Each structure stands twice: as structure tokens, then as C-alpha cells.
Amino acid sequence: MFLMEKKYDVVALGELLVDMAEGPKAESGNMTFEACPGGAPCNVLAMLNHLGKQVAFIGKVGDDFLGHMLKNTIEEVGIDSTGLLVDGNYKTTLAFVHKKPDGDRDFSFYRNPGADMMLKKDEVDLNLIESAKIFHFGTLSTTDKEVKEATFEAVKKAKESGVLVSFDPNLREPLWRSLDDAKEMMLWGIKNCDILKISDNEVEFLTGKTDMKAGLEDIKAISSAKVIFVTLGKDGSMAYANGNYAFKEGFKVENVVDTTGAGDTFCGTALSYILDVGVELSKEQLLELLTKANKNASEITKKKGALKAIGEI
Numbered sequence: 001m002f003l004m005e006k007k008y009d010v011v012a013l014g015e016l017l018v019d020m021a022e023g024p025k026a027e028s029g030n031m032t033f034e035a036c037p038g039g040a041p042c043n044v045l046a047m048l049n050h051l052g053k054q055v056a057f058i059g060k061v062g063d064d065f066l067g068h069m070l071k072n073t074i075e076e077v078g079i080d081s082t083g084l085l086v087d088g089n090y091k092t093t094l095a096f097v098h099k100k101p102d103g104d105r106d107f108s109f110y111r112n113p114g115a116d117m118m119l120k121k122d123e124v125d126l127n128l129i130e131s132a133k134i135f136h137f138g139t140l141s142t143t144d145k146e147v148k149e150a151t152f153e154a155v156k157k158a159k160e161s162g163v164l165v166s167f168d169p170n171l172r173e174p175l176w177r178s179l180d181d182a183k184e185m186m187l188w189g190i191k192n193c194d195i196l197k198i199s200d201n202e203v204e205f206l207t208g209k210t211d212m213k214a215g216l217e218d219i220k221a222i223s224s225a226k227v228i229f230v231t232l233g234k235d236g237s238m239a240y241a242n243g244n245y246a247f248k249e250g251f252k253v254e255n256v257v258d259t260t261g262a263g264d265t266f267c268g269t270a271l272s273y274i275l276d277v278g279v280e281l282s283k284e285q286l287l288e289l290l291t292k293a294n295k296n297a298s299e300i301t302k303k304k305g306a307l308k309a310i311g312e313i
Contacts, residue, residue: 014116017095067115116141117147136166137165186202299313
């Protein structure tokens with residue numbers, strides 16, 4: 001199944017924010033942070049643009065210097081900003097990222113409310129979605145009433161228009177009032193997508209299983225997805241499509257700088273491959289896809305930030 005000609009390859013909806021990435025200690029001993037443009041959906045689009053695809057974003061930032069910086073940044077990296085709104089009533093969302101000794105991350109969000117949460121249903125540019133081959137979203141645009149309704153409307157439009165729906169749960173536990181709400185929205189996305197990219201910790205969260213093969217089977221049983229990817233961090237990734245399963249080990253990185261955006265880079269690479277080949281993938285194609293996606297994901301961990309750094313890999 002190849003995808004018909006449309007204006008955009010991928011249109012994404014969701015959060016565009018500033019990742020405040022932890023830097024070296026100042027001479028005073030105080031913590032320092034670097035303001036890195038980010039947000040999972042735009043990271044995915046940046047990777048797709050880097051691979052030669054036409055992409056557009058739907059979302060909202062604040063009418064502040066950070067919001068304008070974000071708008072300028074996505075335009076600079078080749079993401080169409082037609083669907084991005086600038087709202088003077090709310091501030092641009094910040095995500096402070098602390099790197100733990102084991103390489104994992106701890107997030108502290110300043111988003112109560114953040115502008116990205118306040119995108120309204122009637123503000124979504126449905127023409128952008130209709131003119132795409134793939135529509136991509138995550139759960140951060142379902143945490144609150146306004147943006148949740150906007151997301152539901154966007155997915156509905158995609159389905160009505162014959163647009164493939166791509167979903168990455170991207171679970172960020174601190175942003176949910178209740179983890180039951182998070183699970184409900186993750187399951188909703190899984191049941192309403194054609195392409196699913198999910199991480200090992202999210203599989204465990206939903207299924208209670210640490211065996212990823214068994215967890216994948218549980219996810220497959222409830223998902224509408226034609227293609228499913230499970231990312232395993234440094235250990236690589238798994239995939240299912242068209243009755244075929246595949247696993248590919250990860251690429252070793254000696255000095256990890258920042259893992260932010262690794263999953264998004266993987267997702268962008270995977271969507272680019274699907275745009276070229278279709279969703280009915282053979283095992284050999286799945287292995288080729290996973291190799292490329294794992295490689296690009298490993299490369300982004302050598303750099304700080306994601307959205308701008310993706311163009312350098």
C-alpha cells in the first residue's frame with residue numbers, strides 16, 4: 001500500500017515547548033540550563049524534514065520571547081508553521097530536564113496552564129490534516145479539556161479524510177492529574193491509530209509485563225495499528241507489521257550527552273520509511289527500517305537538545 005499524492009507528507013499536532021536541558025555547574029556551584037526548542041511532535045517533524053519530507057505543525061505557543069523563538073526555530077528547520085497559533089493569554093510551556101546518573105531523565109514541567117494546553121477545537125486547521133498522508137500525535141495533547149477536544153477533532157478529521165494516523169503515547173507522568181487518566185488516553189490512542197510507536201516503559205505501564213514480546217502481543221490484541229514499534233532504549237527496538245516480527249539491537253554510544261528526542265528521531269525515521277514503502281512491510285523491510293531508526297536515534301543522543309540538533313545527524 002503506497003500513499004497517495006498530497007501536499008504534506010506528515011502533519012502533527014501537540015506540544016511545542018522549551019526543554020531546559022541541564023548544563024555544567026556554574027563557578028558558583030549553581031545549576032545551569034540551556035533553552036533548547038523541543039516538544040515530541042515537532043522533533044518527529046524535524047527528523048522527517050531532515051529526510052526530505054514535507055511537514056506541518058498544529059499547536060499553540062505564548063506571545064512571549066520564548067514562543068517567538070520556537071516559531072522562528074521550526075520555520076528555520078523547515079516545518080510549516082501555518083497551523084501554529086501565538087496566544088498572548090498564556091505563557092510558553094517549559095520542561096526542565098535533569099539527567100540522572102544512570103542516563104535516564106527527570107522532568108519538571110511549568111505548564112499550569114501552558115499555551116500548548118489551550119489549543120481549542122475550533123482553532124485546529126483541518127485543511128492541513130486533510131492535505132496530509134499521515135497525521136501524528138501523542139498524549140500530551142490530551143491531558144486537559146481544551147487541547148483534548150482539539151486532538152479528538154483532528155483524529156476524527158484524519159480518519160474521515162483517509163489519512164493514516166500515527167500515535168506515540170510519550171507518557172510524562174507529572175503532567176497527569178491521575179495515571180488512570182493517562183492510561184485511558186493512551187489506550188484511546190492505541191485503539192485509534194494505524195501506526196504505533198511505544199516505548200518499553202509504556203508497554204509495562206499498560207500491560208504490567210516486563211517481557212516485551214509478551215507485552216507487544218497484548219498491545220497488538222487491543223490496537224488498530226497496522227504497524228507497531230516498541231523502542232527498548234539502548235537495547236534496540238522491535239516491530240510488527242503485516243504478520244511479520246523483527247528485532248534489531250541498538251547502536252552503542254560511548255558518551256551519551258542527552259537522550260531527549262531519541263524516541264522522536266526513531267519515530268520520524270520510521271514514518272519516513274513508511275511514506276516511501278507503505279505499511280505492508282516484510283520482515284526484511286522491518287529490519288532495514290529498525291536499523292536506520294536505531295542508528296539515527298543513537299546519533300541524536302550525542303548532542304544536547306533535539307529539534308535543532310536533528311539536522312546535524
